[in-house]
Amino acid sequence: MKKLINDPKHVVDEAVAGFAAAHADIVRASTDPVYVVRTDAPQAGKVGIVSGGGSGHEPLHAGFVGYGMLDAAVPGAVFTSPTPDPIVAATKAVDGGAGVLHIVKNYTGDVLNFETAAELAAADGVEVRSMIVNDDVAVQDSLYTAGRRGVAGTVLVEKIAGAAAQRGDSLDEVTAVAERVNANVRSMGVALTPCVVPHAGEPSFTLAEDEIEIGIGIHGEPGREKIKLESADLIVERLLGPIIDDVPFSSGDQVLLLVNGMGGTPQVELYIAYRHAAEVLRGKGIDVVRSLVGNYTTSLEMQGMSLSVLKLDSELTELWDAPVQTAALRWGR
Amino acid sequence: MKKLINDPKHVVDEAVAGFAAAHADIVRASTDPVYVVRTDAPQAGKVGIVSGGGSGHEPLHAGFVGYGMLDAAVPGAVFTSPTPDPIVAATKAVDGGAGVLHIVKNYTGDVLNFETAAELAAADGVEVRSMIVNDDVAVQDSLYTAGRRGVAGTVLVEKIAGAAAQRGDSLDEVTAVAERVNANVRSMGVALTPCVVPHAGEPSFTLAEDEIEIGIGIHGEPGREKIKLESADLIVERLLGPIIDDVPFSSGDQVLLLVNGMGGTPQVELYIAYRHAAEVLRGKGIDVVRSLVGNYTTSLEMQGMSLSVLKLDSELTELWDAPVQTAALRWGR
Structure with a gap:
């Protein structure tokens, strides 16, 4: 199969570097650990929103980092959850004192790694909430998932929760809005x-x-x-x-x-x-x-x-x- | 080969109908003849800009119809130039009295059909200028082209000429800007x-x-x-x-x-x-x-x-x- 890549091992690193270079007016990238964050993060007093997951679903999630949507995105390897380490780093990078919401698609790896990251960040004094997106009606359980999978509805959760955070809603309010989108x-x-x-x-x-x-x-x-x-x-x-x-x-x-x-x-x-x-x-x-x-x-x-x-x-x-x-x-x- | 279509004969009609329905805040579609036009066309005193060509290159051109870019786009059948008739209709629909610029990718069929359309529209009292985009350095002549082909640089011509028209430049000025983008x-x-x-x-x-x-x-x-x-x-x-x-x-x-x-x-x-x-x-x-x-x-x-x-x-x-x-x-x- 033909792909426009260099070394398969560097697909994500190089894509993130290119993405950050192309959109330097909106984001910057951290390379170790790898995450993408708003250039103006953290925003004092604003709830931060972090999402992430395996790469290969672009523009999800890095393409949605910026004013009025996500504060940071954490890309894992292709179709592979990011580990807790970059999630913790991204969470701290966007904490402006009002807490951070994790928006997590319902895949077992993502759920576990975001859960661990939330605990680690909380231990370091960041107030973290998590919500799970599970909008896919196709199947009840799946290859990588207990319960329904999180798919394209995630974009709508991220946009609408992002707007709530941007207008100054509290962590509880932003979380509730995200849950409401997921429920609907x-x-x-x-x-x-x-x-x-x-x-x-x-x-x-x-x-x-x-x-x-x-x-x-x-x-x-x-x-x-x-x-x-x-x-x-x-x-x-x-x-x-x-x-x-x-x-x-x-x-x-x-x-x-x-x-x-x-x-x-x-x-x-x-x-x-x-x-x-x-x-x-x-x-x-x-x-x-x-x-x-x-x-x-x-x-x-x-x-x-x-x-x-x-x-x-x-x-x-x-x-x-x-x-x-x-x-x-x-x-x- | 698998495609998400109904009848191959209706690919363009149905796609245009879907496009106009999804973006009804920006465009409306004419169905006979087929073209896509800004909802607020014609704009009195503003130079109109029309582009078009075979379908299959989306979002080029209909995706670029709207404030600050194209006033209308004329899609032909897939990879087939539109005939003069819809080009004339689109040209008249966007003429606000300041004339209309045709932005034409350099393919023989497009060049001929836009030329005929320009003559017909002029005969009906619309002042029309045409410019040809030929940004592809790959080959000198090609299967459907004498001279260089017009490719993705067309998007940049359309955006920048569209902004010139939107700020109120004259037909000569908008044409000159479009030519300058093409030259560079x-x-x-x-x-x-x-x-x-x-x-x-x-x-x-x-x-x-x-x-x-x-x-x-x-x-x-x-x-x-x-x-x-x-x-x-x-x-x-x-x-x-x-x-x-x-x-x-x-x-x-x-x-x-x-x-x-x-x-x-x-x-x-x-x-x-x-x-x-x-x-x-x-x-x-x-x-x-x-x-x-x-x-x-x-x-x-x-x-x-x-x-x-x-x-x-x-x-x-x-x-x-x-x-x-x-x-x-x-x-x-």
């Missing part, structure tokens, strides 16, 4: 092709030439079923059904619809999916009032997408609309 | 994998498992040479050399560096390339003062990237930094 967002994905972890050098799973996987995880973990390729509209309906039934979403709801590319999907395909997803929701009386379409939580070069639907209320909408200035999401500044 | 930007690309045009259903060219193509065009047109896969750093040097020698760029120059993904390249790989490209430029005394990294001029799901370097001066920098609000580029608003 559901996601499900599909893969058309597998992805290739650089140091493995071969596809992380296989799909036949006419086969897709419904409910795929963002590391290629098994989903609900492998089926024959079908039309985009039918695939959209397969993903939206379980999402709508779960919260449940119902007529009169106002929602944000995220069509997330897995990394290798052409934009035209994401918009074809958006078109029908919005149609299906409208048909059920569910009003799409905010949208996000693009590569936000990827699985390297995987072709496929996920749909996420978040039930909005006036406060969540206001926080979504609030100014943000990161490498991957930017408006109002 | 050079690009070159590489493909690791081919792309698949939906209605063709098979790869537009072939590359062996260990082979890449240096100087590839954005439709998979032949480049300079097929070589064995090598390290990202060596590939970056192969692309940057001809770019630097061409303008030429020299010590003391301040530049914008664009690392453009071709659609299927993981973000970590783009940042690995950015890191070394910035290093090489710095080593020559060329100062990277602005950056853009991501999928901006794609070739469907092609894996690969292009590098573009634009020599800045204080006016071009100011216009680059000016507020923009489009689906794909947004800051300052």
